[in-house]
Amino acid sequence: MPQEFKKQYKEILKQYTLSQTEHNLYEGQNVSRQLIQKSISPEEVISIHKASLEEIIPGLPEEVLHSFDFLIEVMIRYGLALKEHQTLIEKQQNFKMEMDLATNVQQTLxxxxxxxxxxxxxxxxxxxxxxxxxxxxxxxxxxxxxxxxxxxxxxxxxxxxxxxxxxxxxxxxxxxxxxxxxxxxxxxxxxxxxxxxxxxxxxxxxxxxxxxxxxxxxxxxxxxxxxxxxxxxxxxxxxxxxxxxxxxxxxxxxxxxxxxxxxxxxxxxxxxxxxxxxxxxxxxxxxxxxxxxxxxxxxxxxxxxxxxxxxxxxxxxxxxxxxxxxxxxxxxx
Known part of the structure; x- marks a missing residue:
């Protein structure tokens, strides 16, 4: 995972925790586009978020940090389920296209x-x-x-x-x-x-x-x-x-x-x-x-x-x- 992305994310998160402005949120939205381009998974984002937060706010309660570990496991399973769902949707769309084509051929024939x-x-x-x-x-x-x-x-x-x-x-x-x-x-x-x-x-x-x-x-x-x-x-x-x-x-x-x-x-x-x-x-x-x-x-x-x-x-x-x-x-x- 690129180090420059980790630094960028940490800085944006730090600014948001300090001021919570619309500009900070906008920067966060721009980061989300990079996630897709760099093929960074949701669980990796949570790991980056956890590490950044530990540096920005030292001394966070152990319970809070453990909650991020729990969230990572949830997102891993969610990611697998989402891929399966997307594959099924794609197959259904392809099947519908084939059925539409077959229907048109039948009507013509x-x-x-x-x-x-x-x-x-x-x-x-x-x-x-x-x-x-x-x-x-x-x-x-x-x-x-x-x-x-x-x-x-x-x-x-x-x-x-x-x-x-x-x-x-x-x-x-x-x-x-x-x-x-x-x-x-x-x-x-x-x-x-x-x-x-x-x-x-x-x-x-x-x-x-x-x-x-x-x-x-x-x-x-x-x-x-x-x-x-x-x-x-x-x-x-x-x-x-x-x-x-x-x-x-x-x-x-x-x-x-x-x-x-x-x-x-x-x-x-x-x-x-x-x-x-x-x-x-x-x-x-x-x-x-x-x-x-x-x-x-x-x-x-x-x-x-x-x-x-x-x-x-x-x-x-x-x-x-x-x-x-x-x-x-x-x-x-």
């Missing part, structure tokens, strides 16, 4: 354009519970048909995002929206089964809307069944279709069904972040969710999905526990 088709009103909302979204939606379209995929990875974070990229790869390999849903799920399942860890599973729903026939054809790989609302009867019906989760085994037989939509009928596709919403009392009953959807059945599809999200968010006291995705196909003509 998985971005999908909502198609525009005369006679079909589409609404979509997808809100992640954390930084990265474990839900995925993708549209395929041409002049005659629209295909819609809604998927949910059982898992979160970067591994889930990598699974999403496999789905997108499979979707981009398709010929178009008129591909049968069972064929789509078979292709995606084979890709996922080969490329994704055994610990990651994906549920997925895929449907196609034929504008000429007003027909919606669909299949499911262990996904939440969509809801069909019939305007004529004013009733909801689940669109059930059996099928195993993606990535479990390579060869799976999926069911395919179709339903014809009439004016003001609509189909509600979702992930379990909608059906498994929870309040403090427990899961929100499906009847409540259906009543919320029905209360805005006359609104445009985008207003419907946004209203449902905000209403369920309110019922959960704004504590979103899972990714939330809701898509509505509503026949407007």
């Amino acid at each position: 998985l971005k999908t354009k909502i198609p525009n088709m005369n006679g079909l009103d589409i609404g979509i909302i997808s809100v992640p519970a954390k930084e990265m979204n474990g839900d995925y939606t993708h549209f395929l379209s041409n002049e005659n048909a629209i295909g819609i995929a809604v998927a949910d990875v059982i898992g979160k974070g970067i591994p889930a995002a990598l699974c999403m990229s496999m789905i997108k790869y499979g979707m981009d390999s398709l010929d178009g929206p008129e591909t049968d849903p069972v064929v789509v799920l078979d292709i995606i399942n084979r890709i996922v089964e080969k490329s994704v860890s055994d610990s990651m599973f994906i549920s997925m729903f895929y449907g196609t809307y034929d504008s000429a026939l007003s027909e919606f054809t669909y299949a499911s790989a262990g996904h939440e069944p969509p809801l069909f609302y019939c305007a004529k009867s004013g009733e909801f019906k689940e669109l059930q279709a059996k099928g195993l989760l993606l990535g479990v085994i390579p060869n799976v037989r999926y069911e395919q069904h179709s339903i014809v939509l009439e004016k003001d009928d609509f189909i509600v596709m979702m992930t379990d972040g909608v059906t498994e919403c929870r309040s403090k009392e427990g899961f929100i009953d499906q009847k409540i969710i259906l009543s919320i959807i029905e209360s805005v059945k006359d609104k445009p599809a985008q207003e419907m999905v946004e209203y449902v999200f905000h209403k369920l968010e309110e019922l959960q006291e704004f504590e979103q526990r899972d990714d939330f995705t809701l898509v509505i196909f509503k026949k407007s003509l």
